[in-house]
Amino acid sequence: MEQTALRPKPMPGQEPDAAAPATEAGPARPRPRAARRRGRRLVKALFAAFLGALLVLSGIGLGAVGATVAGTGGVLGPRGWHKPSPPEPSPSAAAPVPAAVALGVQVMDAGKPGALVVGIHVPGPGHTAGLERGDLLLVFGTTRIDTAADLARAVARARPGSEVRLTVRHRGGGYQQLTVVPAVVT
Structure with missing residues (x-):
């Protein structure tokens, strides 16, 4: 009768019947999923860097365009750009303001x-x-x-x-x- 409880468990990535132990360089068998994971991480990091650069550049461009358009005196409303009507003078504006x-x-x-x-x-x-x-x-x-x-x-x-x-x-x-x-x- 075997005593399986005393048998050591294999290391992750090793087969239970593998006779050759892992070398110092790495496991006996290559791990294909790890390479795919590293590749996905690299693609995600590059995409994030590209997207960040695109947002920064477009923000600078939008800022310059916004300053140019804002200089024309127009206001962006729900129906597009239009010139605001001048405010009507209020009766209290003509009266002197009491000292606080x-x-x-x-x-x-x-x-x-x-x-x-x-x-x-x-x-x-x-x-x-x-x-x-x-x-x-x-x-x-x-x-x-x-x-x-x-x-x-x-x-x-x-x-x-x-x-x-x-x-x-x-x-x-x-x-x-x-x-x-x-x-x-x-």
């Missing part, structure tokens, strides 16, 4: 009443007043601040150059009243 007032801070909603200071413009009115990142703005003048939008509306109503009192809770927990002078955004 700013504190020079970036705020966001804190999830609780107040606007959390996340950025300060240096130099700016907020920096001059002593605001720091992490401060929570609670009151602007006589207006209670519940959200960042409330602060934006209150600052927009303020007169540039006039002093306004701020109530601030610092990151450490202490409250402070500061005086800020809103400035005109240029």
